[in-house]
Amino acid sequence: MQTENEIREYIDRTTALNTFFRHPPLNVKEIGDGNLNFIFRISDQSGTSLILKYAAPFLRLLGKDFPLPQNRICVEMHTLGYFKSIAPSLIPTLYHLDEASFCFAMEDLVGYKLLQTAQFDQFIALSLYAKLGTFLAALYTKVPSQHEAAYYENATLKRISEEYIFIFPHIENNPALMLPSHFSPAPKSATFLQNIDVLLNLFQNEKECLIHGDLHTGSIMIKHENLAIIDAEFSFWGPLGFDIGTLLAHIIFGEIYNCFRHKPIQFQPIVRALWKAFENDMGSVPLHILQQSIGFCGAELSRRLVVPAKAKPLEAIASVEDKTKAYALCEKLSIELIETFLHVKHFEAFITLVERHLCTKTH
Template identity: 50%
Template sequence: MTVEDIARYVAAQSVLGKVLKHDRYDVYEIGGGNLNFIFRVQSVSGNSLIIKHAPPYLRMLGEAFALTQERICAEMHTMRYFQTIAPSYVPHVYLCGEERFCFAMEDLREFRLMQNRSDVPLPIYEKLGDFLALLFLNTPPPRLEGYYENAALKRISDEYIFCFPHIADHPALVRVPYFTPRPKSPHFDATIAWLRTRFLEAKEHLLHGDLHTGSVMSDGCDLKIIDAEFAFFGPLGFDAGVLIAHILFDEIHAYCSDQAVHYTKRIQAFFRGFEARAHTVSLAFLRESVGFCGAELYRRLLVPAKAKPLEALPNVSQKAQAYALSETLAIDLVEACLHVESLEDFLARVERRLCPKTR
């Protein structure tokens, strides 16, 4: 859909006219993520909303990489479900337009991506833990297969987390000149295979599927979780592990920039928020979180969608240090995940690599 298409679509939707107070409006493309296009619709009186549209291809890689448009239907259904169980943590969805592969939602103009903020307070991490607890405690109403998850996107997650990064010189990977992966042990490979089995077969909770600091927005007090296109039914530790990996990427950026690191307080706050609502942090959940964290840390070093905190480092020597450190930490966490005995044990393993005294 073009800007003109969006304008005509909005004009035909009475519910969106109410949001815009029936004023004249303009439509702007404001970019998007790896998969979809994002448009802002803003009225002359300042009211606005966001339209998210899925083209028949993966936006990041272009028209040659075809991808089913139905993917956005699963996302809008998942966001609507999240709105019922965690309304303060997601933008309001005004309209689901399955027939045009788009949906309209609240414009978060006062919010910024968490990965672009250096001042995220600890209560935000607690709220992220609270959101995970809500996923843990609630179950969506039964629907037909594919209503909440898209098989094509789950396959992409499977391939780019558990398969391609572990195949030497796979053509889907993007290698950087300052990083050469180390040989991996049979134990590492076996644990990745176990994590993959859990990802594919443990249909326990409806997850966000790509929960990281680039899919969480904050205004410093509140948070909003966006971009649920990779939603799927799986083990809760997957969402937790991916999120923790990206918290650690921010910390690795700070570490390699000779800045203070705060991962202990941030990760503790996340689990504190989870436990406050769920009343438990099971050892199985913690161990899976650690394992999936390691898998996410490792794959971001090799896939096209790199970790933005590492890419933001200003020079090659810092990037080389960050990549090597990320790989070492990833291997440690994957290989040790099934032997972690407590949150303190996990944090101690991280500290061995991110202790300021080891710089």
């Protein structure tokens, strides 16, 4: 189901969907630019609409030469259903689940925009980051009903994350990477590589809780004071710090973009709002979660400089000269985070470290 006609034919033969729409004909439009799946908005003449997500037998970003098991979307259905049970106001409504056809239909978040996009042109209410902190705490404090591991986890996608975060980016001239012409990675210290191995081991073996697995500003949508978390196909049983660190890294990408657009830096109030809500719901935050969050943040910052799926805020910097400086800033920050995360004792130390890099960049 990769064409508009195929989508219409699917809706015609699916009772739950063709009764959803009362005013044909239908408009079908592919939306989004995700790496994995095809996403369509379907609407009728009255404006009634929904989103249909379909998993093709390959990676959307790289095409048919990169095959992927279609059951990845079944994992996403299961995980979104669980997330809806623990954070109902933060997850879109799921209308129709079809594991046999590897697709599902969900609420169309009309008027919402990606947090990643909103970072470019508007101030984001701190209450939204507080909601993310509450969601992260819920992942840790609540436990799904018992299922086989594969119910909530796709081994192929987990391996892709493993390779593209912890392995390929740290092998010189690895063919899986895509280095921009304006950036040459600096040699990495023994401490850096040892700590990447520590993070890899945690990623592979720590079954702390069920996490989103790809929680960044491109998988979060906002509208005024409302927030919705989407795209949960990378979910797995893992360390909570992986989700926290990934989210922190993408907040930082947005702040680096702001640096080079001469816009106010909001890093400190943003992460304080997130962490305060997280800490309040946790009661207290175990030291290992703080440290691992910082380490995984560094790993995400580092890998996005060299993998095919680049950080969109960095790519949105128009000037090649500024983009070169932004990449260098990001690399230096990532190295320090990775080399020191095991020694950090307080969240304030993380804020200080990041702001030191953000505030000392040069134009």
